[in-house]
Amino acid sequence: MPARPAGAVSVEAPMPLDWSTDLGGTLKAWVHPVQSSAADGLSLLTVELERPADGGAPSSGFMINFTSTGGSTAPSGFNLFDAASGTVAQPLKLTDGWAATSDVDVIEAGGSLTISVAFPPLTAASVFVTVPGFDMVEVPVTQEASTAWPDIAKEWAAAPEKVGAFVGAESSAVSLVTQSTVEVAGDQVLVELPADVLFAFNKSNLSSKAQKVVDKAGRKIAEAAAASGEITVVGHTDDQGDASSNMTLSKARAESVADRLRPILGSTFVVKTEGRGSKEPKVQGTSEDARAANRRVEITFTGRSANKLVVVDDVPTELPETLGAVVTGMETARTDAHVLNPELDARVVSLRRVGGQLVGVLEIAAPTTRASSGLLFGDATRTLGNMAKRGWGSFSIANVTLLTPTTRVFPVDFRPEADTYPHERRVLGSQIPEMLPVPGGPHRYVIVWPDVDPSATTVTVDAPDAYRFLDVPIS
Known part of the structure; x- marks a missing residue:
């Protein structure tokens, strides 16, 4: 394997599995510096996935983060976040699909998989990358011509029409009072x-x-x-x-x-x-x-203040009641079996301040039997109240919120195509994969919230009537 460029960052996570195997393991992602070319109208993200030589069967589990429709590969959850400008971008759309590909579809034991995704160009010195199934990491941005890029990236650069731009990240909250x-x-x-x-x-x-x-x-x-x-x-x-x-x-x-x-x-x-x-x-x-x-x-x-989330609340009360599991910190919360799902385990793997935001990693595992789809993240009607007009569905990661006795704060989102689809919003973080974990193979979701109180050392993370994590420490 060729030497990685300076500035590449690695992060590890449990390996997502296939429906055909219960094999576990660890997957390492190497996120390369983002290469940007204003002249060519795009920037290139390269992510290498490495699997240890565990001798197990090939796995295509990570590919749940890609969906194929009509020959088009749609990357789910890959975003670039420019903290300096407060803007975010999803991958570029081309006339014949998304500007995203991988060199192989499965990862052999001891093997690797390389993902290439094109985004709008950017001028920042560094950028935060959300890597679905892993975390959000910061990597340098290099300015260079696309002549030395892989052939597929050259094709994207030459494409006559590329749809996408960095747009403002948006925050929202609702008063429970x-x-x-x-x-x-x-x-x-x-x-x-x-x-x-x-x-x-x-x-x-x-x-x-x-x-x-x-x-x-x-x-x-x-x-x-x-x-x-x-x-x-x-x-x-x-x-x-x-x-x-x-x-x-x-x-x-x-x-x-x-x-x-x-x-x-x-x-x-x-x-x-x-x-x-x-x-x-x-x-x-x-x-x-x-x-x-x-x-x-x-x-x-x-607005002018750092915290513009003006929530018209009242005197503090107790946290609202929940029908879900309640645990403290990074303990594991087990939800009961549901008509659509077996019992599920959830835990907050990490929570930290990143680029003026709070970034959490939530891990979901099915401890006893295979899981299909279900109400992992709470009931949208109960969660959002008046915010239901935003269009989030019951399966959305946007239902995982920060909770106080008076306020519910939603994950950061953005409007990727506001001119064409003014009501479409996407979360800055993981999307919901079609396949949920199987025994021994948890899946991780990246969630980004506005840092409402920079002096806070803990927060409560809540998915209504699914699970609640009290006093989660901020690192």
């Missing part, structure tokens, strides 16, 4: 207050309780917002009633919130209001849950 939500994209902050918390049916005057909620929002916004500037308050209604009445009601509700905010924010801020009636629903459908999510007041502003 007021059900308010917050989403942060770069310096732009969107705080959403459910109308049902603020107003009686078809009314626009704030109750005394609602006034306290808005006051809390105002104080949090004043701390997080730029020293001066524009703050916009927008009212939305559901689809009940005629368009004219809904427009009037939404405008009146926005004015009520703005009038309460202005004395708290002070004269350096310009608070503007809009009413959009039922024209911009966040959730499609006419169910009461959908309509409740659509009745809302949105407050947008430019």
Whole structure:
């Protein structure tokens, strides 16, 4: 095997297995420095996987991180994160598929497998790479022409159309007390207050309780917002009633919130209001849950503080109840058998601060029998509440959250093709593989959360009604 370039980083993990074997073992990944060429419009990630000479049967277990559709190889969970700019990219799409390949499909005992994945070009000196099944690692970035790259990378560089770009990483959280939500994209902050918390049916005057909620929002916004500037308050209604009445009601509700905010924010801020009636629903459908999510007041502003997750909470309470297993730190949590799954073991392998984020590695194992698919990560409806409009499904790793008595913080995500698919989000980390572990062969998931409290030494990691890890130490 040729010498690896300087700056290559190695990381180990249990070897994912095939359905055909219960063979265990360790897999080592060598992540090479990312090679970038602005002239060719891409950067190249190379990852070598090594397997010890254990004498076992060949394994294609790692290839669960690739899916093939119509001859196109789609890499799942490989991302580049530029911490300096707060941006992230998924692999490039070409006219005939994804810019990703591997030299072989199985790893023989004592053998290796090399993966090549193309991303948009970048200028940073280093970049963080999420390697599914392993971890997130930082490697150098080298600027060089593609003439010395492998032939497949030269073909990608010459491709007439390459779709992809580095886009802003986004953070979000929900208050367990007021059900308010917050989403942060770069310096732009969107705080959403459910109308049902603020107003009686078809009314626009704030109750005394609602006034306290808005006051809390105002104080949090004043701390997080730029020293001066524009703050916009927008009212939305559901689809009940005629368009004219809904427009009037939404405008009146926005004015009520703005009038309460202005004395708290002070004269350096310009608070503007809009009413959009039922024209911009966040959730499609006419169910009461959908309509409740659509009745809302949105407050947008430019943030300046390091922590822009403005959660409108209340006095601390106990952690919400869970039906799942509860353990402390990095102990193993065993979930009971489910109609779709046997019992499963879960543990937090590591949790550390990386590039201004918290990066966790979660390991899932099936201790007794083969597992297919199941509700590994909790029930999306219960987990997300109003955030269900984000579109995460029950199987999403996005349901594994950081939990406090008042707040649930979701994994960092991004919008890879915001212009074409404005509502599509992807997590910065592992995607869910189609195949779950078999006995003796756990699978690891990489999860990235915003570092809400840089002074914290422990956090609670929670997948609702599946498992909860209390006081997980941050290394």
